[in-house]
Amino acid sequence: MSIRLTVDNVKLSYGDFMALKGVSFEIESGKFVTLLGPSGCGKTTLLRCIAGFLDPDEGNILFDGKRVNDVPPHKRNTAMCFQSYALFPHKNIYENIRFGLRMHKVPLSEHEARIHEAMEMVGLTGMDNRKPYELSGGQQQRVALARCVVVRPDLLLFDEPLSNLDAKLREKVRVEIRDLQRKLGITAIYVTHDQAEALAISDTIIAMNHGVIEQIDEPRRIYDKSANRFVADFIGTANLVKGSFRERDELNLVVDSENGTFIVQDDDYKELDDISVAWRPEDMVPVLDKENPPAGCNLVTGIVRNSVYMGERLDVFLSCGNNTFRASVARDYLIPEGTEFTFAVPFSKTRIVKG
Amino acid sequence: MKKRKKFDWGYLLLIPGIGYIGFFVIISAYVMISQSFGLYNAITGEVAFTLESWKNVLDKSFFDSLWFTLQISIVVSLVSIAITYPLALLLQKSKARKWLLPLIKIPYFIPGLVGSFLIVNLIDYHGLLNEVLILLKIIKEPMRLRNDANGIAVIIIHIWKNVPFMMIIMFSAIEGVRQDIKDCARNLGANSLKVLWHITLPLTVSSALVSVILTFIRTFNDYAISSTAGPMYPLSLSNLMKTTAYTYDDWTTAGCIGVLMTIVTVIFMVLYTILGKYLKQGGSKDA
Numbered sequence: 001m002s003i004r005l006t007v008d009n010v011k012l013s014y015g016d017f018m019a020l021k022g023v024s025f026e027i028e029s030g031k032f033v034t035l036l037g038p039s040g041c042g043k044t045t046l047l048r049c050i051a052g053f054l055d056p057d058e059g060n061i062l063f064d065g066k067r068v069n070d071v072p073p074h075k076r077n078t079a080m081c082f083q084s085y086a087l088f089p090h091k092n093i094y095e096n097i098r099f100g101l102r103m104h105k106v107p108l109s110e111h112e113a114r115i116h117e118a119m120e121m122v123g124l125t126g127m128d129n130r131k132p133y134e135l136s137g138g139q140q141q142r143v144a145l146a147r148c149v150v151v152r153p154d155l156l157l158f159d160e161p162l163s164n165l166d167a168k169l170r171e172k173v174r175v176e177i178r179d180l181q182r183k184l185g186i187t188a189i190y191v192t193h194d195q196a197e198a199l200a201i202s203d204t205i206i207a208m209n210h211g212v213i214e215q216i217d218e219p220r221r222i223y224d225k226s227a228n229r230f231v232a233d234f235i236g237t238a239n240l241v242k243g244s245f246r247e248r249d250e251l252n253l254v255v256d257s258e259n260g261t262f263i264v265q266d267d268d269y270k271e272l273d274d275i276s277v278a279w280r281p282e283d284m285v286p287v288l289d290k291e292n293p294p295a296g297c298n299l300v301t302g303i304v305r306n307s308v309y310m311g312e313r314l315d316v317f318l319s320c321g322n323n324t325f326r327a328s329v330a331r332d333y334l335i336p337e338g339t340e341f342t343f344a345v346p347f348s349k350t351r352i353v354k355g
Numbered sequence: 356m357k358k359r360k361k362f363d364w365g366y367l368l369l370i371p372g373i374g375y376i377g378f379f380v381i382i383s384a385y386v387m388i389s390q391s392f393g394l395y396n397a398i399t400g401e402v403a404f405t406l407e408s409w410k411n412v413l414d415k416s417f418f419d420s421l422w423f424t425l426q427i428s429i430v431v432s433l434v435s436i437a438i439t440y441p442l443a444l445l446l447q448k449s450k451a452r453k454w455l456l457p458l459i460k461i462p463y464f465i466p467g468l469v470g471s472f473l474i475v476n477l478i479d480y481h482g483l484l485n486e487v488l489i490l491l492k493i494i495k496e497p498m499r500l501r502n503d504a505n506g507i508a509v510i511i512i513h514i515w516k517n518v519p520f521m522m523i524i525m526f527s528a529i530e531g532v533r534q535d536i537k538d539c540a541r542n543l544g545a546n547s548l549k550v551l552w553h554i555t556l557p558l559t560v561s562s563a564l565v566s567v568i569l570t571f572i573r574t575f576n577d578y579a580i581s582s583t584a585g586p587m588y589p590l591s592l593s594n595l596m597k598t599t600a601y602t603y604d605d606w607t608t609a610g611c612i613g614v615l616m617t618i619v620t621v622i623f624m625v626l627y628t629i630l631g632k633y634l635k636q637g638g639s640k641d642a
Contacts, residue, residue: 053538073541074549086539090557099553103544151543 002029002187003064003154005050010059012045019045021211022059027189027204032181034190034198037208038234043191044159046208050189051157052076063154074103079148080157083164085140087132093119093143094128100151118150121180138169145177149184156181156188162197174201195235199223207231225268229355232278239279239325240353245272252347259320262298266351275352281315283349284327286335287342297344300325307335318343387617390610398606408607417612419589421619427506427581427591428574431513432567438514439521440563444551446522447529456526463519467512467579474512475501475584501584508584509591513574520573521566528562529555568627572620592616 005027012020019042027033035043048054050061052073060067068076079100088096097115106114119125122142132140141161148156158177162170178201181188192198198205199219207214207222207230215227226232229240243255243262253264255277262277269275284300287293302320309331316327316335327343335341389395393405446452446459462470477483478500485497501508532555540550581591590598592612600609 051538051542053541072546073538074544074546077544078542080539080542082535082539084533084535086533086535088536088540088554099540099545100543103540103549147543157542 002185004029005155005187005189006060006062006065007046007050008060008062010046010049010056010061012042012049012054012056019211020049020056023208023211023213024059025206025213025216027187029187030185031203032178032188032190032201033204033206034192034202035206035208036192036195036198036235037214038193040210041208042211043193043208047080047157047159047189047191050155051078051080076155077151077153078155078157079151079153080159081141081144081148081161083160085132085137085144085161085164087140087143087147089132091132092128093124093130093132093135096132096143097147097150100147104151106151114150115146118146121149121183122146122176137165138173141165141173142176145180149180149186152184153186156186158188158190158192160192161190163192163194170197171200177201199235205235207234209234225351226278226353228353229276229278232353237281237326237328238353239281239284240276241323243275243277243352245275253352255352259300259323260298262350263347264350264352265347269352271354272352275354277350278353279345279350281326281328282313284325284329284343284345286327286329286333287344290342293342294344294346296348297346298350299342299344301340301342304335304337304339304341307337316341316343384617387610387613390607391614393607395610396606405607408605408611412608412611412615416589417595417615420592420595421615423506423586423589424575424581424592425619427509427513428571430510431517431574432571434510435514435517435521435570436525436563436567439518439525439566442518443522443525443529444555446526456522459522460519462516463523465516467516467577468583470516471512471580471583474515475508478508478511502586504586504588506581506585509581512580512584513577516580517570517573521570524562524566524569525559528559532558564627564630568624571623571627575620575623576616 007023007025010020010023011018021042023042023046035046037043045054049056052068052071056069061069063076088099091099094115097118098111101111101114116125119127122145124139124142124146127135127139132143135143141164144161161177162173165173174197177190190198190201199222202219204216205219205222206216209230215222215231217225217227222231223235226235226238232238233240241257241259241262243257246254246256246261248254251265251267253266253269253272255262255264255275257277264277285294285297287299293299300318300320302318302325304316305319305324306315306317308315308317310328312331313328314331314333314335316329318325318327318341325343329335386395391408393408394402396402442459446455449455465473475482478485480497480499480501482501484500485494488494489497500511536558537550537554540554541547545553576593577591578593578597582594582597585591585594589595593616596609596612596616599605599612
């Protein structure tokens with residue numbers, strides 16, 4: 001049923017443009033992995049290579065160790081949920097879901113039970129005779145999902161399946177997708193540019209940019225221990241300042257920057273050339289009593305340029321020399337624009353990223 | 356309190372379009388129908404109600420013409436779609452379509468009469484086709500293709516003229532089938548042939564029907580091609596109408612033929628429309 005996927009040094013060009021510049025990774029059977037990156041980073045191209053719609057120029061794609069580069073899409077036993085849902089407009093819901101069973105030559109006697117089981121899983125019971133155009137976006141996506149799982153594929157592929165849904169529905173359906181995948185135990189690859197979605201849904205995130213993989217990690221580490229400037233900045237929001245390493249003592253690394261000296265507690269850094277200091281807006285703590293700042297923190301002082309009430313949080317944009325840092329604090333604070341203000345960033349919440 | 360429904364003055368904007376078409380359709384239908392009953396005469400102005408022409412028109416030559424024209428139209432529509440559909444599929448996948456497609460469309464823009472002359476010259480008794488076939492010793496005697504009783508020349512010219520016309524419709528219909536839907540079908544286990552059968556074909560069958568209807572009507576009502584390349588007997592209906600009016604000076608009977616031609620055209624339009632709807636529904640249930 002479920003397979004181990006290996007992508008080995010896959011390269012692909014469109015004319016002069018290299019969409020994939022040698023991508024390698026492995027996904028264990030039954031895992032939910034997200035390819036995350038901005039538009040044009042090669043994530044959909046990679047997904048289409050795995051599905052067999054595109055042939056890599058170089059490199060191999062292996063299902064359970066077997067090379068599938070030459071296997072046509074209809075023989076790969078993958079099932080893909082498309083961004084556009086791609087429902088067959090001339091078929092009703094029942095026939096849409098049945099299509100894969102017919103193509104896979106599943107005995108007729110099994111069709112009805114399997115289709116209704118799939119429809120029940122996605123909450124579409126009783127909609128057999130509806131036409132795709134009679135359904136809402138969320139329902140259409142559920143049909144697409146049922147159509148995928150009914151064939152019991154070895155690999156589930158998702159190409160930004162939720163991007164056409166509204167925010168609330170997106171959250172609901174993504175939980176459903178995750179539950180369904182867990183229940184069925186099918187290896188899944190999910191393409192998205194939405195970092196919140198990636199963090200919420202994945203066992204592992206593969207962050208991509210310009211056709212290369214920037215980091216492969218579990219969601220918590222991707223966010224807390226971003227490997228480089230791109231990942232830190234793309235996943236969530238990061239405050240970044242270029243720095244140069246001065247010295248270290250036991251736990252602490254001392255880094256000089258144009259915004260002063262930072263003490264960083266980060267045991268995960270790989271190198272100390274070409275680095276930036278990074279921290280998250282939500283790790284900035286307002287310092288109300290300047291005479292007694294909290295211990296174990298870097299202090300960042302600047303002029304409050306904007307103070308934006310977001311409802312659940314208050315976002316403060318702080319001008320410090322040539323840089324603007326963003327702080328996200330509890331909504332109860334009143335931090336007036338135009339005043340000088342100091343924030344504290346715990347040593348343990350600052351880290352070193354490459355770039 | 357009930358609100359009175361106000362007249363929407365916006366409907367008046369439709370007058371230039373619908374009014375124009377409606378006016379001319381009604382006028383010409385009125386002229387044709389009243390002429391067939393002797394109630395309209397544009398030449399002498401003498402009018403008198405008569406059913407004489409309606410009694411005379413339904414003779415053997417009319418039925419021969421009707422049958423001949425129907426046969427030609429059906430054969431042309433079916434053969435044209437049989438050529439166009441696979442050709443459109445091939446073209447859609449071909450990299451050379453950028454220059455092949457305009458090339459294929461050329462006959463559509465050439466006037467029927469000119470095309471007719473062109474092809475007649477090729478297939479005539481001592482035309483290029485016969486000469487080459489004799490030279491290659493494939494045939495001994497030249498074949499009579501032009502003005503033959505079966506209307507072979509007419510059929511060939513109509514197909515030559517109608518394939519490009521159908522191509523304009525079918526190419527965009529096939530091109531219009533979304534790639535993600537086809538990809539999805541492949542992903543779910545369909546090979547190219549099954550994608551064609553289960554996806555492309557059902558999604559383009561209504562366009563194919565439309566192009567068959569239009570080709571049928573174009574062929575059924577043609578005058579230029581059948582008058583240059585068609586047989587002396589039976590004449591196509593348009594030819595019969597023209598001959599009746601101009602050669603026999605019998606405008607009343609010609610009016611009857613005109614009415615009958617229009618009725619046949621309308622019957623086929625309705626028939627095809629019903630068929631199209633039925634196929635569309637059937638396709639969705641089972642295809």
